[in-house]
Amino acid sequence: MAHTYELEATLRERVGKGSARALRRDGKIPAVIYGGNKDPLPIAINSKETTLKLHAGGFLTQIATINVDGKQERVLARDYQLDPVRDFLVHVDFLRISESTRLTVDVPVHFINEETSPGIKRGGVLNVVRHTVELECPATSIPESIVVDLAGLDLGDSAHISLVTLPANVTPAITDRDFTIATIAAPAGLKEELKGEGEGEEGGAEAE
Incomplete structure (x- = not known):
């Protein structure tokens, strides 16, 4: 079984390009947690920490526990976007998982x-x-x-x-x-x- 890791996150109150640029200036990137018969959850995660996880390998096959303002979400990264010019991480999509998820x-x-x-x-x-x-x-x-x-x-x-x-x-x-x-x-x-x-x-x- 693949290794697991943890990320700290906060809820995003605003979405959109302006909000995303503001997050990146603060060293964070926008992300979303979806699936599990629940509403999508817009979050902000640490850019440097997440980029290190991405480049360590296995980013799309390793289970993550994301701590969102004290509440834990068990997820798997399913997609991410890189800046087309400077190639840095700009967004991540996470899927909620359970023991029955295939x-x-x-x-x-x-x-x-x-x-x-x-x-x-x-x-x-x-x-x-x-x-x-x-x-x-x-x-x-x-x-x-x-x-x-x-x-x-x-x-x-x-x-x-x-x-x-x-x-x-x-x-x-x-x-x-x-x-x-x-x-x-x-x-x-x-x-x-x-x-x-x-x-x-x-x-x-x-x-x-």
């Missing part, structure tokens, strides 16, 4: 045992098709990553989603096919070498 999230892929892959040992290259995989899972049990084991994969082999052991109650969002996550591809020089070997074998067979 979400579709993009989870990063990690690869292990590259050094024991026969294909990579022979000079093959790991070609990553998907750096993230979209999963359906409980909001309280979002995996930090999924792990693809490359041990045993040779040149031309593919790692499909069926190779991955997912946690309980976690399923791929794509269910109609066993999609590819990565392949072990032969580099151009090795392809020519293998092709030449194949042609030599065919020629030898004909001579016999």
Whole structure:
């Protein structure tokens, strides 16, 4: 399960561009908490603290507890906006969650045992098709990553989603096919070498 973190927040009495600019001058940014069959809650959160959480990784998969004027809200960041020119954080949308909440999230892929892959040992290259995989899972049990084991994969082999052991109650969002996550591809020089070997074998067979 992903790590959790806390943020301090205050209620926003005013909304709009003028209010947002005033918040940013005070080192805060506007945000909203929605969902859970409750009215949206406009809040202001610390800009520096939230930006650090964003750049630490896993911002959209980690559960947060937001303390809003003494009241706690358990949430998950679902979207954020950056300034198009200066690239700083300007707004965050948080979703209220409970034990029964299920979400579709993009989870990063990690690869292990590259050094024991026969294909990579022979000079093959790991070609990553998907750096993230979209999963359906409980909001309280979002995996930090999924792990693809490359041990045993040779040149031309593919790692499909069926190779991955997912946690309980976690399923791929794509269910109609066993999609590819990565392949072990032969580099151009090795392809020519293998092709030449194949042609030599065919020629030898004909001579016999």
